[in-house]
Amino acid sequence: MSSSWSSGRRPITIAILAMGGEGGGVLADWIVAVGQKAGWYAQNTSVAGVAQRTGATVYYVELYPPSLAPAGESARQQPVLSLFPTPGEVDVVIASELMEAGRAVQRGFATPDRTTLIASTNRVYSMDERLALGDGRADSAALLSAAEAGAKRLVSADFMALATTAGSVISASLFGALAGSAALPFPRPEFEAAIRASGKGVDASLRAFAAGYDAATAPPPAPASRGNGPVALTLQPRRPVDPVEAAAQAEERRRRQIAATDPGSLVGPGLQAHARRVADHFPVPARDMLLHGCVRTAVYQDIDYTDRYLQRVSRLAAIELDPAGEARLTVEAARHVALWMTYQDTIHVAHQKIRSKRIAGVRDEAGAKKGQIVDVREYLHPQVEEITDTLPTAMGRRLSRSKMFRRIVTRATRNGIVVNTTGTIGFSMLWVMARFRPMRPRSYRFAREQEALDTWIDRAVRVGRDDPELAREVIECQRVLKGYGATHEHGRESFALLMAAVDTLASGPGRARAAAEIQRLREAALADEDGTALRAALAQVAPGALAAVA
Known part of the structure; x- marks a missing residue:
């Protein structure tokens, strides 16, 4: 029968799950340094994860106290330590991100009978989450709840935000959380001494360490009370706050407040008349989204295009069921009409890639200092349709049907193209391509998109006279239209099926549940x-839609 490490029968086992650039190896080295300075046997190993955010590297540390090692001439004086963590036998798990904490529980590293789980609540989205056609993000609250249920003790905070505020990396704040958790029998000064001994970024690391230590040792919030008697409380897991999302939400709230009182301050001087129109003719909850749409369509094309945008949204606002409340139809119309009107073509992609704000963002993400040279390389793989869609209508239509042109483009681009955005030639190529914006209304694709847009809005207005909820679902079906190339083509096929389903359900005996069925079908369209x-879903609820599209 095994006993705990404190009786000398087994070492302290620590698993660290961290991604590249987060200092997981440095954190493991610090832990080893603390143990060795205290006279303990210490060993650390690592198992590399898979690239592109599908798995973190696992750093594994074992610490064994020398005073409890076997004694005697015939006994081995040094313990044999394991190279890998064993599920169910890990005392401390440190996860640099919330999904990794969930994976630690799933893999059996964290267990309710033994493990202290130290987890940062920030998110770095996995490839599966990013590749999803819809919102593929895992529920952070569910991840945190699973981490809490799967560990003997959970120490959680946004250690990434704490480290960033201190000007350091997350390994330092996690090291502080480990010290504050008291999971290791060493005093705080020993942990800080290990940071000082490393000699790199000491001051910033110590600040992050202190922040992590304070987060781990902070007392839990006092329970609420009501009157003089006791109150039974049901504790719910705290939903972690992503600092980026929190900042975006705060900015959105600020913009909504401004949009309700002074919408003109949120747009440029060329859009003041549009801001007044938004303030005078649209519900308050939709104004912020409408102003976003005005700016987006003006940047994408011109002021006349913004006029067309507001005219389209106004048709749906006219059938709004709840203009004095949440105005959900108008809000979604403001969002999705703008997204469709600013579809991705080669002109738009070129314009976005050379924007100074984008280059500045790349430099910030890379941590480049002033004066440092940063090269931005674009890996492009243009398809025939992306080229012909940008050409004037007659030329684009003719070349799209040309087998010879298709062979030439396929051969020239089969290995892709690399463009250096920060180089003279690459920047000039993209700049010239972006200058074709005034020609977009005469392009092969533009007329098709505008016709499809108006047909979509006509359908929403028609069904919305009897069922505004169905109209909103029709508008939200734009979510399946994403990207360009093959991805966009698949989206168009799904969109056509959804619109056929709308016609079938709106005129059939199941009109009362049409909105709910379209929502379910849209979610199915975003599933793959x-x-x-x-x-498969259409075959059950609207088989006629399949036949109509076929």
Whole structure:
């Protein structure tokens, strides 16, 4: 029967799950340094994770107290320590991100009978989450709840934000949380001494360490009370706050307040008349989204295009069921009409890639200092349709049907193209391409998109006279239209099926549940890229839609 490490029968086992650039190896080295300075046997190893954010590197540390090692001439004086963590046998798990904490529980590293789980509540989205056609983000509250249930003790905070505020990396704040958790029998000064001994970024690391230590040792919030008697409380897991999302939400609230009182201050001088129109003719909850749409369409094309945007949204606002309340139809119309009107073409992609704000963002993300040279390279793989869609209508239509032109483009771009955005030639190529914006209304794709847009809005207005909720679902079906190339083509196929389903359900005996069924079908369309889930769902609720599109 095994006993705990404190009786001398087993070492302290620590697993660290961290991604590249987060200092997981440095954190493991610090822990080893603390143990060795105290006279303990210490060993650390690592198992590399998979690239592109599908798995973190696992750093594994074992600490064994020398005073309890076997004695005697015939006994081995040094313990044999393991190279890898064993599920169910890990005392401390440190996760640099919330998804990794969930994976630690899933893999059995964190267990309710033994493990102290130290987890940062920030999120770095996995490839599966990013590749999802819809909102593929995992529920952070569910992840935190699973971490709490899967560990003997959970120490959680946004250690990434604490480290960033201190000007350091997350390994330092996690090291502070480890010291504050008292999971290791060493005093705080020994941890700080290990940071000082490293000799790199000491001051910033110590600030982050202190912040992590304070977060781990902070007392829990006092329970609420009501009157003089006791109150039974049901504790819910605290939903972690992503600092980026929190800042975006705060900015959105600020903009909504301004949009309700002074919308003109949120747009440039060329859009003041549009801001007044938004303030005079649209519900308050939709104004911020409408101002976003005005700016987006003006940057994408011109002021006349913004006029067309507001005219389209006004048709849907006219059938708004709740203009004095949440105005959900108008809000979604403001969002999705703007997104469709600013579809991605080569002109738009070129314009976005050379914007100074984007280059500055790349420099910030890379941590480049003033005066440092940063090269930004674009890996492009243009398709025939992306080229012909940008050309004047007659030329684009003719070349799209040319087998010879298709062979030439396929051969020239089969290995992709690399463009250096920060180089003279690369920047000039993209700049010239972006200058074709005034020609966009005469392009092969533009007329098709405008016709499809108006047909979509016509359908929403038609069904919305009897069922505004169905109209909102029709508008939200724009979510399946994403990206460009093959991805966009698949989205168009799914969109056509959804619109056929709208016509079938709105005129059939199931009109009362049409909105709920379209919502379910849209979610099926976003479940996979090839439309398998959507077709299966349509076969059950609207088989006529499949026949109509076929």
